[in-house]
Amino acid sequence: MKNFYLVENPLIKQDVTILRDKRTDPAGFRSALNRVSYSLAIEICKSFELDEFEVETPLEKTKGYKLSKQIVLVPVLRAGLSMVSSFLEMIPQAKVGHIGLQRDEKTLQPIDYYYKTPGNLGESVTILLDPMLATGGSAVASFNSLKQQGANKCVLACLISAPEGVEKMNAEHPEVPIYTAALDRQLNSNGYIMPGLGDAGDRTFGTF
Numbered sequence: 001m002k003n004f005y006l007v008e009n010p011l012i013k014q015d016v017t018i019l020r021d022k023r024t025d026p027a028g029f030r031s032a033l034n035r036v037s038y039s040l041a042i043e044i045c046k047s048f049e050l051d052e053f054e055v056e057t058p059l060e061k062t063k064g065y066k067l068s069k070q071i072v073l074v075p076v077l078r079a080g081l082s083m084v085s086s087f088l089e090m091i092p093q094a095k096v097g098h099i100g101l102q103r104d105e106k107t108l109q110p111i112d113y114y115y116k117t118p119g120n121l122g123e124s125v126t127i128l129l130d131p132m133l134a135t136g137g138s139a140v141a142s143f144n145s146l147k148q149q150g151a152n153k154c155v156l157a158c159l160i161s162a163p164e165g166v167e168k169m170n171a172e173h174p175e176v177p178i179y180t181a182a183l184d185r186q187l188n189s190n191g192y193i194m195p196g197l198g199d200a201g202d203r204t205f206g207t208f
Ligand code: PRP
Pocket: 076, 077, 078, 079, 080, 101, 102, 103, 104, 108, 110, 130, 131, 132, 133, 134, 135, 136, 137, 138, 139, 165, 191, 199, 200, 201, 202
């Protein structure tokens, strides 16, 4: 798998277990997803470039740093919304776009219903936030739209990936790094990730 980063530590493993557990209620689910999102944000930030400048402390001048590029977070509605607050806390100057996609339950193809991103994607690092990379259809369609709007430095942050989705992303957007907290076994016949965690949107918002 190209450009694939499995982000693991004991806290992430514990939280992924909470997320998988069918007894976890929406409040517990959102809170575990927030914590894993912090870890993903920290890992992704390691690849960011910095500009140096001089900063004056109360005692003397010294070298300071700031991110070279504007960061744009783009959650895929609905489930991606639950990753935004953690990423924004880590990268407070980030701008936020939104992509609305709903997977058709029969064809598994993404149907788009909303798109709004900031204007300067060509100058930015664009991070797509979506907890689930299943068939990869939603992620591929999202990056198609983002690239049409000029995005040229993109990253995917997801919680759980299926091998099928990683392969599709590698085929369609090979330069986009995928950061994920778990790589699961396979998709089932309904396009759900196994063992997975079920429907991320429903479990986040209690719509079951
Ligand atoms: C889920 C998930 C991804 C998509 C992944 O969204 O949040 O966007 O499925 O599946 P794929 O890789 O096969 O495209 P869903 O369509 O269930 O919408 P929701 O978040 O509104 O529930």
